[in-house]
Amino acid sequence: MITIKKKQFFFTITEKWFDYKFRWSDLFLPVCYRGLRENDQRLFFGVKKYTKTAVLALDKSIDDLYANFLGSVKRDIKKATAEGVECYFDNNREKFISFYNQFAKVKGLSQIDISRADEYGIPEWTCSYAVLNGELLVAHSYLEDKTSGIVRSMESGSLRLDEQHSSRQIAQANKLLHYHDIKAFTERGLSYYDFGGWQASEDGHYLPGLLEFKEAFGAYPINVYNFFTYAYELKEKVKKLRQS
Numbered sequence: 071m072i073t074i075k076k077k078q079f080f081f082t083i084t085e086k087w088f089d090y091k092f093r094w095s096d097l098f099l100p101v102c103y104r105g106l107r108e109n110d111q112r113l114f115f116g117v118k119k120y121t122k123t124a125v126l127a128l129d130k131s132i133d134d135l136y137a138n139f140l141g142s143v144k145r146d147i148k149k150a151t152a153e154g155v156e157c158y159f160d161n162n163r164e165k166f167i168s169f170y171n172q173f174a175k176v177k178g179l180s181q182i183d184i185s186r187a188d189e190y191g192i193p194e195w196t197c198s199y200a201v202l203n204g205e206l207l208v209a210h211s212y213l214e215d216k217t218s219g220i221v222r223s224m225e226s227g228s229l230r231l232d233e234q235h236s237s238r239q240i241a242q243a244n245k246l247l248h249y250h251d252i253k254a255f256t257e258r259g260l261s262y263y264d265f266g267g268w269q270a271s272e273d274g275h276y277l278p279g280l281l282e283f284k285e286a287f288g289a290y291p292i293n294v295y296n297f298f299t300y301a302y303e304l305k306e307k308v309k310k311l312r313q314s
Contacts, residue, residue, distance in 0.1 A: 074086075129261070
């Protein structure tokens with residue numbers, strides 16, 4: 071289980087990933103359990119909401135996993151490699167947040183408050199980059215849970231909306247970075263590479279094109295669910311009232 075503490079308005083939110091374990095404090099604290107997979111598990115005093123995610127089982131060699139990628143993905147990986155794109159991990163939180171916020175601002179997404187950088191200061195958080203000639207092109211962040219064997223894609227950003235860069239070049243670099251990350255997590259002994267869902271937002275409509283992108287790497291959709299304590303649900307209602 072991965073535990074993340076987040077501050078929202080007057081609340082401190084506890085977010086737990088991949089496992090559920092009831093605590094008496096759940097009766098009055100805002101807690102959410104995300105990415106749960108065991109449907110027969112008994113839950114107490116909260117609201118269960120189903121969602122979907124796309125996962126790639128890392129139960130084969132990296133060569134066999136690569137062989138199952140669509141031809142278009144393999145061609146883009148080769149082109150990015152030939153162009154000189156390099157990939158690496160770097161867990162500098164401020165570096166990732168700064169790059170991601172530039173992307174989020176252009177795309178109209180919520181930016182990460184730099185004052186919340188400590189929320190990412192947990193050992194299970196990691197991020198990777200694709201660079202060309204020293205310039206960052208793409209960044210991925212993950213939660214890596216060795217207990218469950220799941221590594222889940224979280225935020226990602228790129229320069230694909232930057233008019234000074236070719237969107238095709240950025241797309242190729244992004245696919246290379248996914249391949250780099252899949253290879254690394256396979257070598258670390260993880261069991262599942264979770265691409266995340268394909269909704270426009272947590273309560274939004276599904277985006278079929280986003281699922282197709284993930285399926286091109288061999289991923290497949292599964293049902294998962296999140297569980298929210300009643301205090302968390304109350305916090306969400308307060309949040310919506312403040313925004314209205």
